[in-house]
Amino acid sequence: MAATKPRLNVALIGYAFMGRAHSNAYQQVNRFFPDCPYEVVRKVLVGRTAGPLAEAAKTWGWEETSTDIDAVLARDDIDLVDVATSNDSHHAITMKALKAGKHVFCEKPLALNTAQAREMKAAADKAKVRVGLWHNYRRSPAASTAAQLIRDGKIGEVRQVRGVYLQDWLWDDSCPATWRMTEKVCGSGAHGDLNAHLIDMTRFLTQLEFDEVSGLRETFTKKRRNANGKGMVTVDVDDALIFLARLSNGAIASFEATRVAPGRKNYNRIEINGSKGTIVWNFERMNELEFFSFEDDGPVQGFHTIMCMNGAVHPYAGNYWPDGHIIGYEHTFTNTVADFLTALKTKAPFRPDFADGVANQEVLDASLESAKSHKWVKVEKSQKFAKEKATKTAAKKAGITG
Numbered sequence: 001m002a003a004t005k006p007r008l009n010v011a012l013i014g015y016a017f018m019g020r021a022h023s024n025a026y027q028q029v030n031r032f033f034p035d036c037p038y039e040v041v042r043k044v045l046v047g048r049t050a051g052p053l054a055e056a057a058k059t060w061g062w063e064e065t066s067t068d069i070d071a072v073l074a075r076d077d078i079d080l081v082d083v084a085t086s087n088d089s090h091h092a093i094t095m096k097a098l099k100a101g102k103h104v105f106c107e108k109p110l111a112l113n114t115a116q117a118r119e120m121k122a123a124a125d126k127a128k129v130r131v132g133l134w135h136n137y138r139r140s141p142a143a144s145t146a147a148q149l150i151r152d153g154k155i156g157e158v159r160q161v162r163g164v165y166l167q168d169w170l171w172d173d174s175c176p177a178t179w180r181m182t183e184k185v186c187g188s189g190a191h192g193d194l195n196a197h198l199i200d201m202t203r204f205l206t207q208l209e210f211d212e213v214s215g216l217r218e219t220f221t222k223k224r225r226n227a228n229g230k231g232m233v234t235v236d237v238d239d240a241l242i243f244l245a246r247l248s249n250g251a252i253a254s255f256e257a258t259r260v261a262p263g264r265k266n267y268n269r270i271e272i273n274g275s276k277g278t279i280v281w282n283f284e285r286m287n288e289l290e291f292f293s294f295e296d297d298g299p300v301q302g303f304h305t306i307m308c309m310n311g312a313v314h315p316y317a318g319n320y321w322p323d324g325h326i327i328g329y330e331h332t333f334t335n336t337v338a339d340f341l342t343a344l345k346t347k348a349p350f351r352p353d354f355a356d357g358v359a360n361q362e363v364l365d366a367s368l369e370s371a372k373s374h375k376w377v378k379v380e381k382s383q384k385f386a387k388e389k390a391t392k393t394a395a396k397k398a399g400i401t402g
Ligand SMILES: NC(=O)c1ccc[n+]([C@@H]2O[C@H](COP(=O)([O-])OP(=O)(O)OC[C@H]3O[C@@H](n4cnc5c(N)ncnc54)[C@H](O)[C@@H]3O)[C@@H](O)[C@H]2O)c1
Pocket: 013, 014, 015, 016, 017, 018, 019, 046, 047, 048, 084, 085, 086, 087, 089, 107, 108, 109, 134, 135, 136, 193
């Protein structure tokens, strides 16, 4: 008889967009990752409104529901707390969960600001539990392959990074305000929502840190009607924020996040130019990489497209379908859970962790400060990171950990 795996009981806080994405990942991980060291149990779904909470739990297969976070955190049978709520609650829920000795998997951005993020990191270190951050895009097969190719020197020394994350859902002035438009609930607008992903992807792909930044922000629609129908809300966060950066090896970079670029739905694209090649990942074509190398023979030199769905060499691809049968957004979350649980069991590092969350927040805050002061701002770097080694082997065998 096959040995049974230890069960890992999850409490998920929040059941809307990310609550659904995470629920799906917990549901799928044991099916697509037979080596996952735990049997994941969707134990308790936590929310604030009983009716829709019960409906969500039924849809996504959660055993129980609760509207009382404290009671859930007090339970001995909860191993992992997943924070999938709006940004203003990440700090409070995480601090309580850490105090209760739970492992914590938190949505991005880690916190509302750097001070909160640093407190969360310090508390996690003290609690001696494992923590992770849901920057799921890292774990698309193509993005993980890009990281490996860059680590293996395929594009040479990184010189320029160009990241854009463009959406259009706020193009219409009549679109109502949500929590994503009020600073005390979200921290910042498109910046914390979208640039946070670009910052994480840059750090993941290049293993470089941000030294200094110069930001420019705009809020085009300054008041929006309240979604609850009660009056108007002053929008005090950016609709769009652009920033320039100098990275730790001297490379230069530009980033642009917006929610008002008509026609752009979730256009998350990053281009890395090195001393001998270029690599491009674009979420809207998330299974592919564009790759150019001056090392290719003259007549065939040019951009070519790598379909990163060869299970023998591309991370995660082999966990799903036969080669070339592409995967999507939701799989990046499943891949993230699989890696987190493996790291939990093996005690290997898991990235991004709260140190990465702090580093990310430091860049977010420096760019906001720069946009306010109209001056370049040095990024206060409180974290140190070891570089992962180049492998010179196929990406899958490299065992990219994040
Ligand atoms: N990784 C990604 O790609 C990605 C994508 C979208 C959102 N996010 C992040 O995920 C988080 C959630 O975003 P979302 O899009 O799911 O938002 P959402 O508005 O769809 O859902 C947030 C839910 O949290 C609940 N909530 C808020 N405060 C709570 C509290 N104190 N206790 C219990 N429930 C609470 C709300 O009622 C709501 O149901 C945010 O931090 C966001 O930045 C990440």
